Amino acid sequence: MSFKDFQFHPKVYAGITACGYTSPTPIQKEAIQPILDGRDILGLAQTGTGKTAAFVLPLLQRLLNGPRKKVRALIVAPTRELAEQIHENIGQMAVKTGLRSAVVYGGVGKQPQISRIRAGAEIIVACPGRLLDLLSGKTFNLKAVEVLVLDEADHMFDKGFLPDIKRIIKQLPRDRQSLVFSATMPKEIRHLAEDILRKPVTVQVNHTQPAPTISHVLFQVSNTKKSALLKNILAEREMTSTLVFTRTKHKAKSLALLLQKAGFSATSLQGNLSQSNRQRAMDGFRDGTFKILVATDIAARGIDVRNISHVINFDMPDTAETYTHRTGRTGRATRSGIAFTFANYDDSKMLTLIERNLGKKMARERVPDFTNDENKQVDEVKRGNFSTQRRKKNKPISAKRGTKRSQSSSFDFGVGKSNPR
Numbered sequence: 001m002s003f004k005d006f007q008f009h010p011k012v013y014a015g016i017t018a019c020g021y022t023s024p025t026p027i028q029k030e031a032i033q034p035i036l037d038g039r040d041i042l043g044l045a046q047t048g049t050g051k052t053a054a055f056v057l058p059l060l061q062r063l064l065n066g067p068r069k070k071v072r073a074l075i076v077a078p079t080r081e082l083a084e085q086i087h088e089n090i091g092q093m094a095v096k097t098g099l100r101s102a103v104v105y106g107g108v109g110k111q112p113q114i115s116r117i118r119a120g121a122e123i124i125v126a127c128p129g130r131l132l133d134l135l136s137g138k139t140f141n142l143k144a145v146e147v148l149v150l151d152e153a154d155h156m157f158d159k160g161f162l163p164d165i166k167r168i169i170k171q172l173p174r175d176r177q178s179l180v181f182s183a184t185m186p187k188e189i190r191h192l193a194e195d196i197l198r199k200p201v202t203v204q205v206n207h208t209q210p211a212p213t214i215s216h217v218l219f220q221v222s223n224t225k226k227s228a229l230l231k232n233i234l235a236e237r238e239m240t241s242t243l244v245f246t247r248t249k250h251k252a253k254s255l256a257l258l259l260q261k262a263g264f265s266a267t268s269l270q271g272n273l274s275q276s277n278r279q280r281a282m283d284g285f286r287d288g289t290f291k292i293l294v295a296t297d298i299a300a301r302g303i304d305v306r307n308i309s310h311v312i313n314f315d316m317p318d319t320a321e322t323y324t325h326r327t328g329r330t331g332r333a334t335r336s337g338i339a340f341t342f343a344n345y346d347d348s349k350m351l352t353l354i355e356r357n358l359g360k361k362m363a364r365e366r367v368p369d370f371t372n373d374e375n376k377q378v379d380e381v382k383r384g385n386f387s388t389q390r391r392k393k394n395k396p397i398s399a400k401r402g403t404k405r406s407q408s409s410s411f412d413f414g415v416g417k418s419n420p421r
């Protein structure tokens with residue numbers, strides 16, 4: 001099957017060419033035609049499958065005919081980063097159509113967003129909170145919306161946005177096309193979908209399976225050795241662009257500082273940053289200014305940065321699904337990628353769940369031996385207080401402590417060995 005089979009208008013087809021897409025991905029093969037036919041869709045697809053183009057292309061085709069300078073399509077997304085990314089994708093795909101999108105999310109000024117909508121956007125890509133805020137100010141309305149897209153619906157539910165979504169939907173015309181995309185289908189999303197979709201076509205693409213283009217590698221390593229291992233991997237392997245995941249915001253920040261101090265081109269992305277700093281970190285990572293982005297799970301969903309060669313789970317994800325989302329940041333569409341996971345003894349249960357979901361064991365790699373010096377820094381990151389100045393002022397960290405901890409660093413889970421702690 002080729003994109004030609006959908007008989008897109010030449011102006012839409014030009015967008016496909018501009019993006020460099022040659023053939024449709026599986027979700028596009030399944031979803032585009034029913035959306036073009038005006039059907040409602042329940043799309044079960046993880047990120048990285050090409051789902052954005054699956055709904056944007058038919059949307060553009062529809063909007064080519066009909067009035068301009070009216071908000072005719074609403075796309076709701078759970079995070080600012082995802083909203084911004086969808087908006088940018090639309091910009092590329094709509095390049096010859098004359099159709100415009102505006103993005104709406106909190107943390108930045110309202111006025112530029114309002115001005116852009118008033119200047120005549122046909123598509124709004126929005127996060128729920130700011131959208132409701134603008135709607136309550138009556139700066140514009142959604143009465144002309146023909147198509148609603150809810151992207152990453154399960155993530156919206158996780159973030160407690162369902163009541164907001166319901167309030168937004170009340171402001172839309174009843175007669176519309178609705179598309180719901182979700183990587184998983186908790187019962188709350190199923191109910192929402194039943195409420196808002198009319199005779200939907202369900203399209204499903206490997207919704208809980210990690211993308212097949214990714215290699216999965218496991219390091220069994222204690223917390224005390226993780227930073228040394230990370231630096232070793234970053235220094236020794238060929239990595240164009242690496243996304244490192246930590247469990248806490250604090251750790252993301254301190255680990256990025258540690259990597260900078262060690263001479264790596266790194267920055268962090270976590271929820272404590274202002275929107276402008278979040279944007280700066282994302283932009284710097286995207287344009288290659290930073291080769292390494294250390295992030296919490298806010299970066300795990302939806303974020304599309306081309307050419308991420310490696311994802312490193314510095315801390316184990318909390319669920320097998322989060323593993324899929326995190327590792328889905330590499331191996332996007334047809335590219336291949338590598339996911340390294342650092343797991344300690346306590347992570348063995350989660351590891352089993354993840355490997356069950358993967359349908360195979362991850363490849364095991366040995367942790368090299370590190371010097372005590374490296375272990376000292378590890379302790380700093382673990383305490384989350386890494387700072388050059390503080391290290392100079394404070395007493396040096398006991399080498400004995402580092403050495404002792406490092407002895408329990410590399411082990412195999414469960415197979416006839418006692419708990420090393």
Ligand code: AMP
Binds near residue numbers: 019049304
């Ligand atoms: P998404 O799942 O929408 O975030 O898309 C993941 C990545 O796949 C993005 O980098 C898209 O630009 C890319 N992509 C989407 N459709 C195609 C296609 N037909 N061929 C190649 N890459 C694609």
